[in-house]
Amino acid sequence: MTAGLEQTNLFKPITVGKHTLDQRIAFAPTTRFRAADDHTPSDLMLQYYSDRAQASGTLLISEATFISPRSGLYPNIPGIWNEKHVQGWKKITDAVHAKGSLIASQFWFLGRVGSPELLKKHGLDLVSSSALYGSEDSKKAAEAAGNPVRALSEEEIKSIIYEDYKNAAINAINAGFDYVEIHSAHGYMLDQFLQPVSNQRTDSYGGSIEKRARIILEIIDLLSETIGAEKLAIRLSPWAKFQGIKGDEDSVHPITTFSYVVNELQKRADYGKQLAYLSIVEPRISGGRDIVGLIADLNISDVVGSNDFVKSLWKGAILQTGNYTYDSPEFKLLKSDVNGDNRTMIGFSRYFISNPDLVERLKKGHELTPYVRSLFYATHNYGYNTFPNYGKELQYDPQAEEKRRPVSLV
Incomplete structure (x- = not known):
């Protein structure tokens, strides 16, 4: 055992929107492929989120969740576009609230990195800001599926904003979520609009920074009116080089682009439309290596x-968020960031997977259980709900848990 973090700002209350959290540790989104086949939340997910809500006053952010069929369609990813999804998520949010914690729904639209094969199967196109691929492999996959990427029309963009995002936001609140977090990071569709390397449009949604950021700000403005700005958040990754996004190698420096977006969000806050929080991915991660941007372990010399x-x-x-555990148990960078002001939360993902009681372990200085990368994206229960709290043991049959598939909650 080492000295815990109980005396740091990490364990001081913080106000987020209209709620007060007991500590500043958040469970960052972890894509896990454990929803039912129709994208309804599952029994496995219910236990997963409930276990990580065990420390009262913790903020949990859901795995990235599809807002509509056309937003992606990877298998066994949860959705939030129909009533069955709402009922399933309601059981999870109720369980989280019963533990005294809060939960946000993270909204996902994949764009050009969606599954061309699954989209084709459902009669849907692979779409993006422009008809550009993030890699040669993605181009080959789309062409092999007979579903090449195409640019969205302005009419389609408006439909996605005013139908898909609005419907999902209403559903999320009806499902009991405390917040909605817009995923605009890591090379997914909103990031595809924002980044010049993936957006070569010449209409109202391309060209200047103002036009490339238009779709993001229109979504923010609409959902601020629909559910309230105090329930809304957004995730940005200025330096990420995922899925064809080149970070600081882009023709426009990321600080220029993202300063505009953040400044616009602050302008809205100044006029009474203050978002609950702004989620920022730190530049301490390597490039993605698969369809969900699998994060490689840190090489500190690569930080840019x-x-x-x-x-x-x-x-x-x-x-x-972004590898705050690489120097554990000292946590020097974590301490510096969280103690540097009175408004910073720290998000954990991989170590929250393998330590459902992570909040208590960080507080007391208990050893962290290593995560198992090879099981992140399996579709069974082994490596999902098979990690115990500190000092405890779970009795289970590994072979049986490898056969246990998600079952819809509805």
Whole structure:
């Protein structure tokens, strides 16, 4: 055992929107492929989120969740577009609230990195800001499926904003979520619009930074009116090089692009439309290696860039994520960031997977159980709900858990 983090700001309350959290540890989104085949939340997910809500006053952010069929269609990813999804998620949010914790729904639209084969099967096109691929492999997969990527029309963009995102936001609130987090990071569709390497449009949604950011800000403005800005958040990754996004190699420097977006969000806050929090991915991760941007282990020499510019522009609550455990048990960088002001939360994902009681372990200085990367994206229960709390043992048959598939909650 080492000294815990109980005396740091990590364990001081913080106000996020209209709620107060007991500590500043958040469960960051972890894509896990454990929903039912029709994208309804499952029995496995119910236990997974409930276990990680065990420390009262913790913020959980759901795995990225499809807002509509045309938003992606990877298998066994949860959705939030129909009533069955709402009923399934309601059981999970009720379980989280019963533990005294809070939960956000993260909205996902894949764009050009969606599954061309599954989309084709459902009569849907592979779409993006422009008819550009993130890699040669993705191009080959789309062409092999007979579903080449195409650029969205302005009419389709409006439909996605005013139908898909609005419907999902209403559903999320009806499902009991405390917040909605817009996924605009890691090379997914909103990031595809924002980044010049993937957006070569010449209409209202391309060209200048203002036009490339238009879709993001229109979604923010609409959902601020629909559910309230205090229930809304957004995730950005200024330095990420996932899925064809080149970070600091782009023709427009990321600080220029993302400063505009953050400044616009702060302008809205100044006029009474303060978002609950801003989620920022720190530049301490390597490039993605698969369809969901699998994060490689940290090589500190590869770190490029700084998000200090974000904090100089944004005055509200901020959630920082990105390998805060690489120097455990000292946690020097974590301590520096969380103690540097009175508005920073720290998000954990991989170590929250393997430590459902992570909050208590960090508080007391208990050893962390290593995660098992090869089981992140399996579709069974082994490596999902088979990690115990500190000092406890779970009795289970590994072979049986490898056969246990998700069952719809509805």
